[in-house]
Amino acid sequence: MMERPDGASTERAEDALRQSLRESSLAWIVEQVDEGLTQMASDQDQPPSAETRLERLVDAVVFAFELAEAAETGTLNLLAMEDLPADQRIEFAGIEFVDPLGREPSRRLSRDRETGEATGNALRDAADKLRADVGEGPQR
C-alpha cells in the first residue's frame, strides 16, 4: 500500500524544491510564487497549506518551461511568415539576444532549431507523479 505524505513530508519536499530552484538560477520563479502566495494569504485571511504551496511551485515551474518553449517557437514561427506568399515574407534567419553591457554571453534562436518537446513531456510527467503524491496526502 502506498504511503500518504504528512504535512512535514510535504514541507520537506517543498524546501528541497525551493533549494534546487535557487541553486539552478530559477530563484525568480520562487519569488513570483511567493508573491502569489502572499496575495492568496491576504485574499483568504489565512496562510496557504503546505500542499498548496508545493502545488503552486510545481505548477509555476512546469508552466515556465512550457511558456519559454512556446514563446521561442511561436516567435520564430510568426517571423518565418510561412503562411504568407513568399514575396511578402521578410528574409529572416533567427534572433540573437545580446546584453548591451556585455555581462553575459549572447544566445541565438535559429529558425531551424529543434524544439524541446521531449524535455517538456518528461517534466510534465514528473510533475504529474509528484502531484499524485501530494494529492493523496491529508489536508492540513
Add this chain to the structure above:
Amino acid sequence: MSPVGPIPNISAFIAAINAALGSGVGHTLSAASQGADVYEAYLMAIVIRAATDIHMGIAIEDTSASPQTTLRLRTTPSSIVFGNFTHAVLSRPGGTDEVLEVHTGVYVQGTSGARHECDVLILKRDAGLHCRKALSDPRSADVVWAMEAKFYVANNVGLAKAREYFGLNLEMSGNRSRRTALVVTRSADSIQKLLSHHTPPGHFYRDVYPGQLPVEDLRAYLRQVLTRYLA
C-alpha cells in the same frame, strides 16, 4: 488508512528540471533573462504580423540603417542610439514610404523628462532616424504605441506592476489619449478588475502566449493602432 510518509517523486521532479535546463530553454529561463527577452521578442513579432495583416512592408535594419536578416535584440534596456542592435521598419501598404519602427527594450523620455524603459515600442520613423543622428532618446510624443510586457509564471501576481503601469501610461501619454498596454502571460484576477475599471479596452491583455485567444485580440487591436496611424 494508509500510513503517512514521504513524497517519493520530488527527487524525480528535481532531476527533470535539471534535465530541462540543459535543453536550451534554460537560457530563456536563466536568472539574467527570466523569460523576459523572449517574451518581448514574441510581442514584437505580433506587432510585425499585425503590420503584415494590413499589407505594410517590413524590413529589419540595424542602428546604422544597414539591412539585416537576424534580429539582434537587447537583453537589458538601453538607448536606441548605441550598440549594434536591430529594429523593424514598417512601410505604408503598397509603397516604400517608411513610417514606423518597432523596438524592444529601449528608453523613452517621458512627459516629465524622466527616462522610462519601453519593453516593446512602436515609434515614428522620423523620430527614430532623428534620435540616432542626434544621439538622443525618443520623446513620448513620438510614441505611437508601447507595451509593458511581463513574463509571469505564477498566478495571483502582478498587482504592483499594474499600479506602476498607470505611472508609465501617464508618462507616455500625458493627459491625452492612452498609448500603452500592459501585456502579461498570467496575473491575479484583481489586475483585470483594476485595469478594466480605469482603462478603456485595448490596454490590458493577459494569457498572451502561443495558442491562447487573447493573442488574436492583441493582434487585432494592434492592427487598429497601425491603421489609425496610417489614416
